[in-house]
Amino acid sequence: MASAVAPVARITRDAFTARLDDAAASNPGGRTLGLLVIRVHHLRRVNATFGHAVSDRILTDFGDRLRTIARGHDEIHLIADDEYAMILPNLTNRGHAELAANKAIRAAAEPFTVGKTAHTMAITIGIGTSTNAAEAAQLLQRAELALASAESAHTPYAAYADATARATALDWDIETELTDALAHSELEMYYQPQLEIASNRICGAEALMRWHHPERGLITPDFFIGAAERTNQIRPITWSALNMALQRAGEWPTLKLPLKIGVNISAGLLSDREFAALVLNAIGIWGVAPQRLVLEITETALMRELEKSYATLKRLHDAGITISIDDFGTGYSSFAYFRNLPAREIKVDKDFVIKMLKNDKDHHIVESLIGLARKFELRTVAEGVTDEATLDALRDLDCDVAQGYYLAEPMPHDEFMEFLDRNRRGWQPG
Ligand code: C2E
Ligand code: CA
Numbered sequence: 303m304a305s306a307v308a309p310v311a312r313i314t315r316d317a318f319t320a321r322l323d324d325a326a327a328s329n330p331g332g333r334t335l336g337l338l339v340i341r342v343h344h345l346r347r348v349n350a351t352f353g354h355a356v357s358d359r360i361l362t363d364f365g366d367r368l369r370t371i372a373r374g375h376d377e378i379h380l381i382a383d384d385e386y387a388m389i390l391p392n393l394t395n396r397g398h399a400e401l402a403a404n405k406a407i408r409a410a411a412e413p414f415t416v417g418k419t420a421h422t423m424a425i426t427i428g429i430g431t432s433t434n435a436a437e438a439a440q441l442l443q444r445a446e447l448a449l450a451s452a453e454s455a456h457t458p459y460a461a462y463a464d465a466t467a468r469a470t471a472l473d474w475d476i477e478t479e480l481t482d483a484l485a486h487s488e489l490e491m492y493y494q495p496q497l498e499i500a501s502n503r504i505c506g507a508e509a510l511m512r513w514h515h516p517e518r519g520l521i522t523p524d525f526f527i528g529a530a531e532r533t534n535q536i537r538p539i540t541w542s543a544l545n546m547a548l549q550r551a552g553e554w555p556t557l558k559l560p561l562k563i564g565v566n567i568s569a570g571l572l573s574d575r576e577f578a579a580l581v582l583n584a585i586g587i588w589g590v591a592p593q594r595l596v597l598e599i600t601e602t603a604l605m606r607e608l609e610k611s612y613a614t615l616k617r618l619h620d621a622g623i624t625i626s627i628d629d630f631g632t633g634y635s636s637f638a639y640f641r642n643l644p645a646r647e648i649k650v651d652k653d654f655v656i657k658m659l660k661n662d663k664d665h666h667i668v669e670s671l672i673g674l675a676r677k678f679e680l681r682t683v684a685e686g687v688t689d690e691a692t693l694d695a696l697r698d699l700d701c702d703v704a705q706g707y708y709l710a711e712p713m714p715h716d717e718f719m720e721f722l723d724r725n726r727r728g729w730q731p732g
């Protein structure tokens with residue numbers, strides 16, 4: 303497809319620095335000025351194999367894609383043979399520059415089709431930010447340092463403040479492979495339906511990540527989330543999960559019950575000062591009401607991080623988002639801790655639910671966990687519901703929501719849409 307407008311123009315480094323100075327001078331006081339330096343990889347290889355016209359075309363098309371994600375005052379320039387720069391004035395905080403970087407990564411993820419050939423391109427982004435107009439000259443340097451750091455750590459992007467931390471990141475295979483997975487869109491969200499037990503209606507879904515590994519096939523998250531958490535990969539992965547899930551949820555039909563979307567969040571991210579602002583920004587972008595978003599955080603991690611993450615949780619909770627305590631029952635929450643917790647929901651751990659009809663003790667545990675949650679006016683979700691008898695038992699215990707293989711396994715989005723359609727008027731087993 304030919305571009306309707308002129309391609310993003312190539313400018314000299316001096317001209318670009320002058321643009322950056324102007325942007326810094328006119329950036330509102332107290333607001334962040336962001337700069338993304340975006341390198342497109344393998345253009346030279348494309349050039350050698352397919353010729354100049356093709357590599358030029360890919361570069362131009364990518365510039366056009368960047369335009370579609372830019373806000374009104376953002377500027378896009380081509381500053382080298384394989385590098386775009388995006389100037390992002392007037393940001394609330396540094397996190398918004400990362401959100402823009404995530405959008406650019408998604409923009410590059412679709413293959414570039416020239417003639418009959420689809421070219422998959424990888425990009426790496428360096429992020430520089432500043433709130434001080436006098437620092438314009440350093441901004442480019444920061445973004446370039448961050449870019450170098452991201453490239454050596456094999457992460458899709460890095461922000462200047464993180465640059466040193468990332469440079470020492472583990473050179474572990476799964477990390478490199480996860481980077482490629484992000485860049486090549488190998489990560490996909492599956493959706494597992496949830497049933498409101500009393501009304502027998504589907505009331506939402508939990509988004510669960512799957513990795514379509516080019517050699518190993520489909521990989522479930524237990525295999526890679528832990529590794530991602532030990533490195534910095536968990537940040538881009540979580541943002542990608544959240545944005546993919548919200549984008550989908552933004553398209554879901556309006557049913558009798560407004561469908562909720564649950565996303566798993568690693569507790570470590572909650573101590574990021576910008577986390578709440580980024581989430582609120584993301585729901586705004588995808589047009590999902592805060593009441594529909596559920597952030598699932600495991601009980602053990604939540605308790606470990608509670609002090610550091612309290613302000614974030616409170617802010618999200620006050621905005622109407624549901625904080626859900628996942629794998630509930632596996633930690634050792636005391637009553638005292640419950641009193642002040644900004645949460646609206648608990649998810650009874652599936653290990654108890656799966657065994658509740660075979661083992662009296664597990665039945666007691668499920669019963670008391672539901673009772674405890676009820677006292678604190680928390681919605682109760684049971685996961686790991688594998689048969690009809692368990693669903694009946696949960697109904698007797700006044701559990702609000704059921705999730706598990708008996709209803710459906712996690713499925714790709716298309717199938718979830720069909721599932722919703724089939725069960726529009728109430729859920730039917732089988
Ligand atoms: P989780 O949050 O406890 O998710 C529920 C897990 O139970 C899912 O495994 C789901 O497929 C599985 N499950 C659902 N119903 C049943 C059932 O009836 N029986 C049994 N045996 N299992 C059932 P999955 O998808 O493999 O995810 C594993 C864990 O990985 C999740 O546990 C969650 O902690 C983590 N995870 C998944 N997606 C993400 C993500 O996008 N971000 C983060 N940070 N973590 C994720
Ligand atoms: Ca979960």
Ligand code: CA
Pocket residue numbers: 628629649651652685
């Ligand atoms: Ca769980």
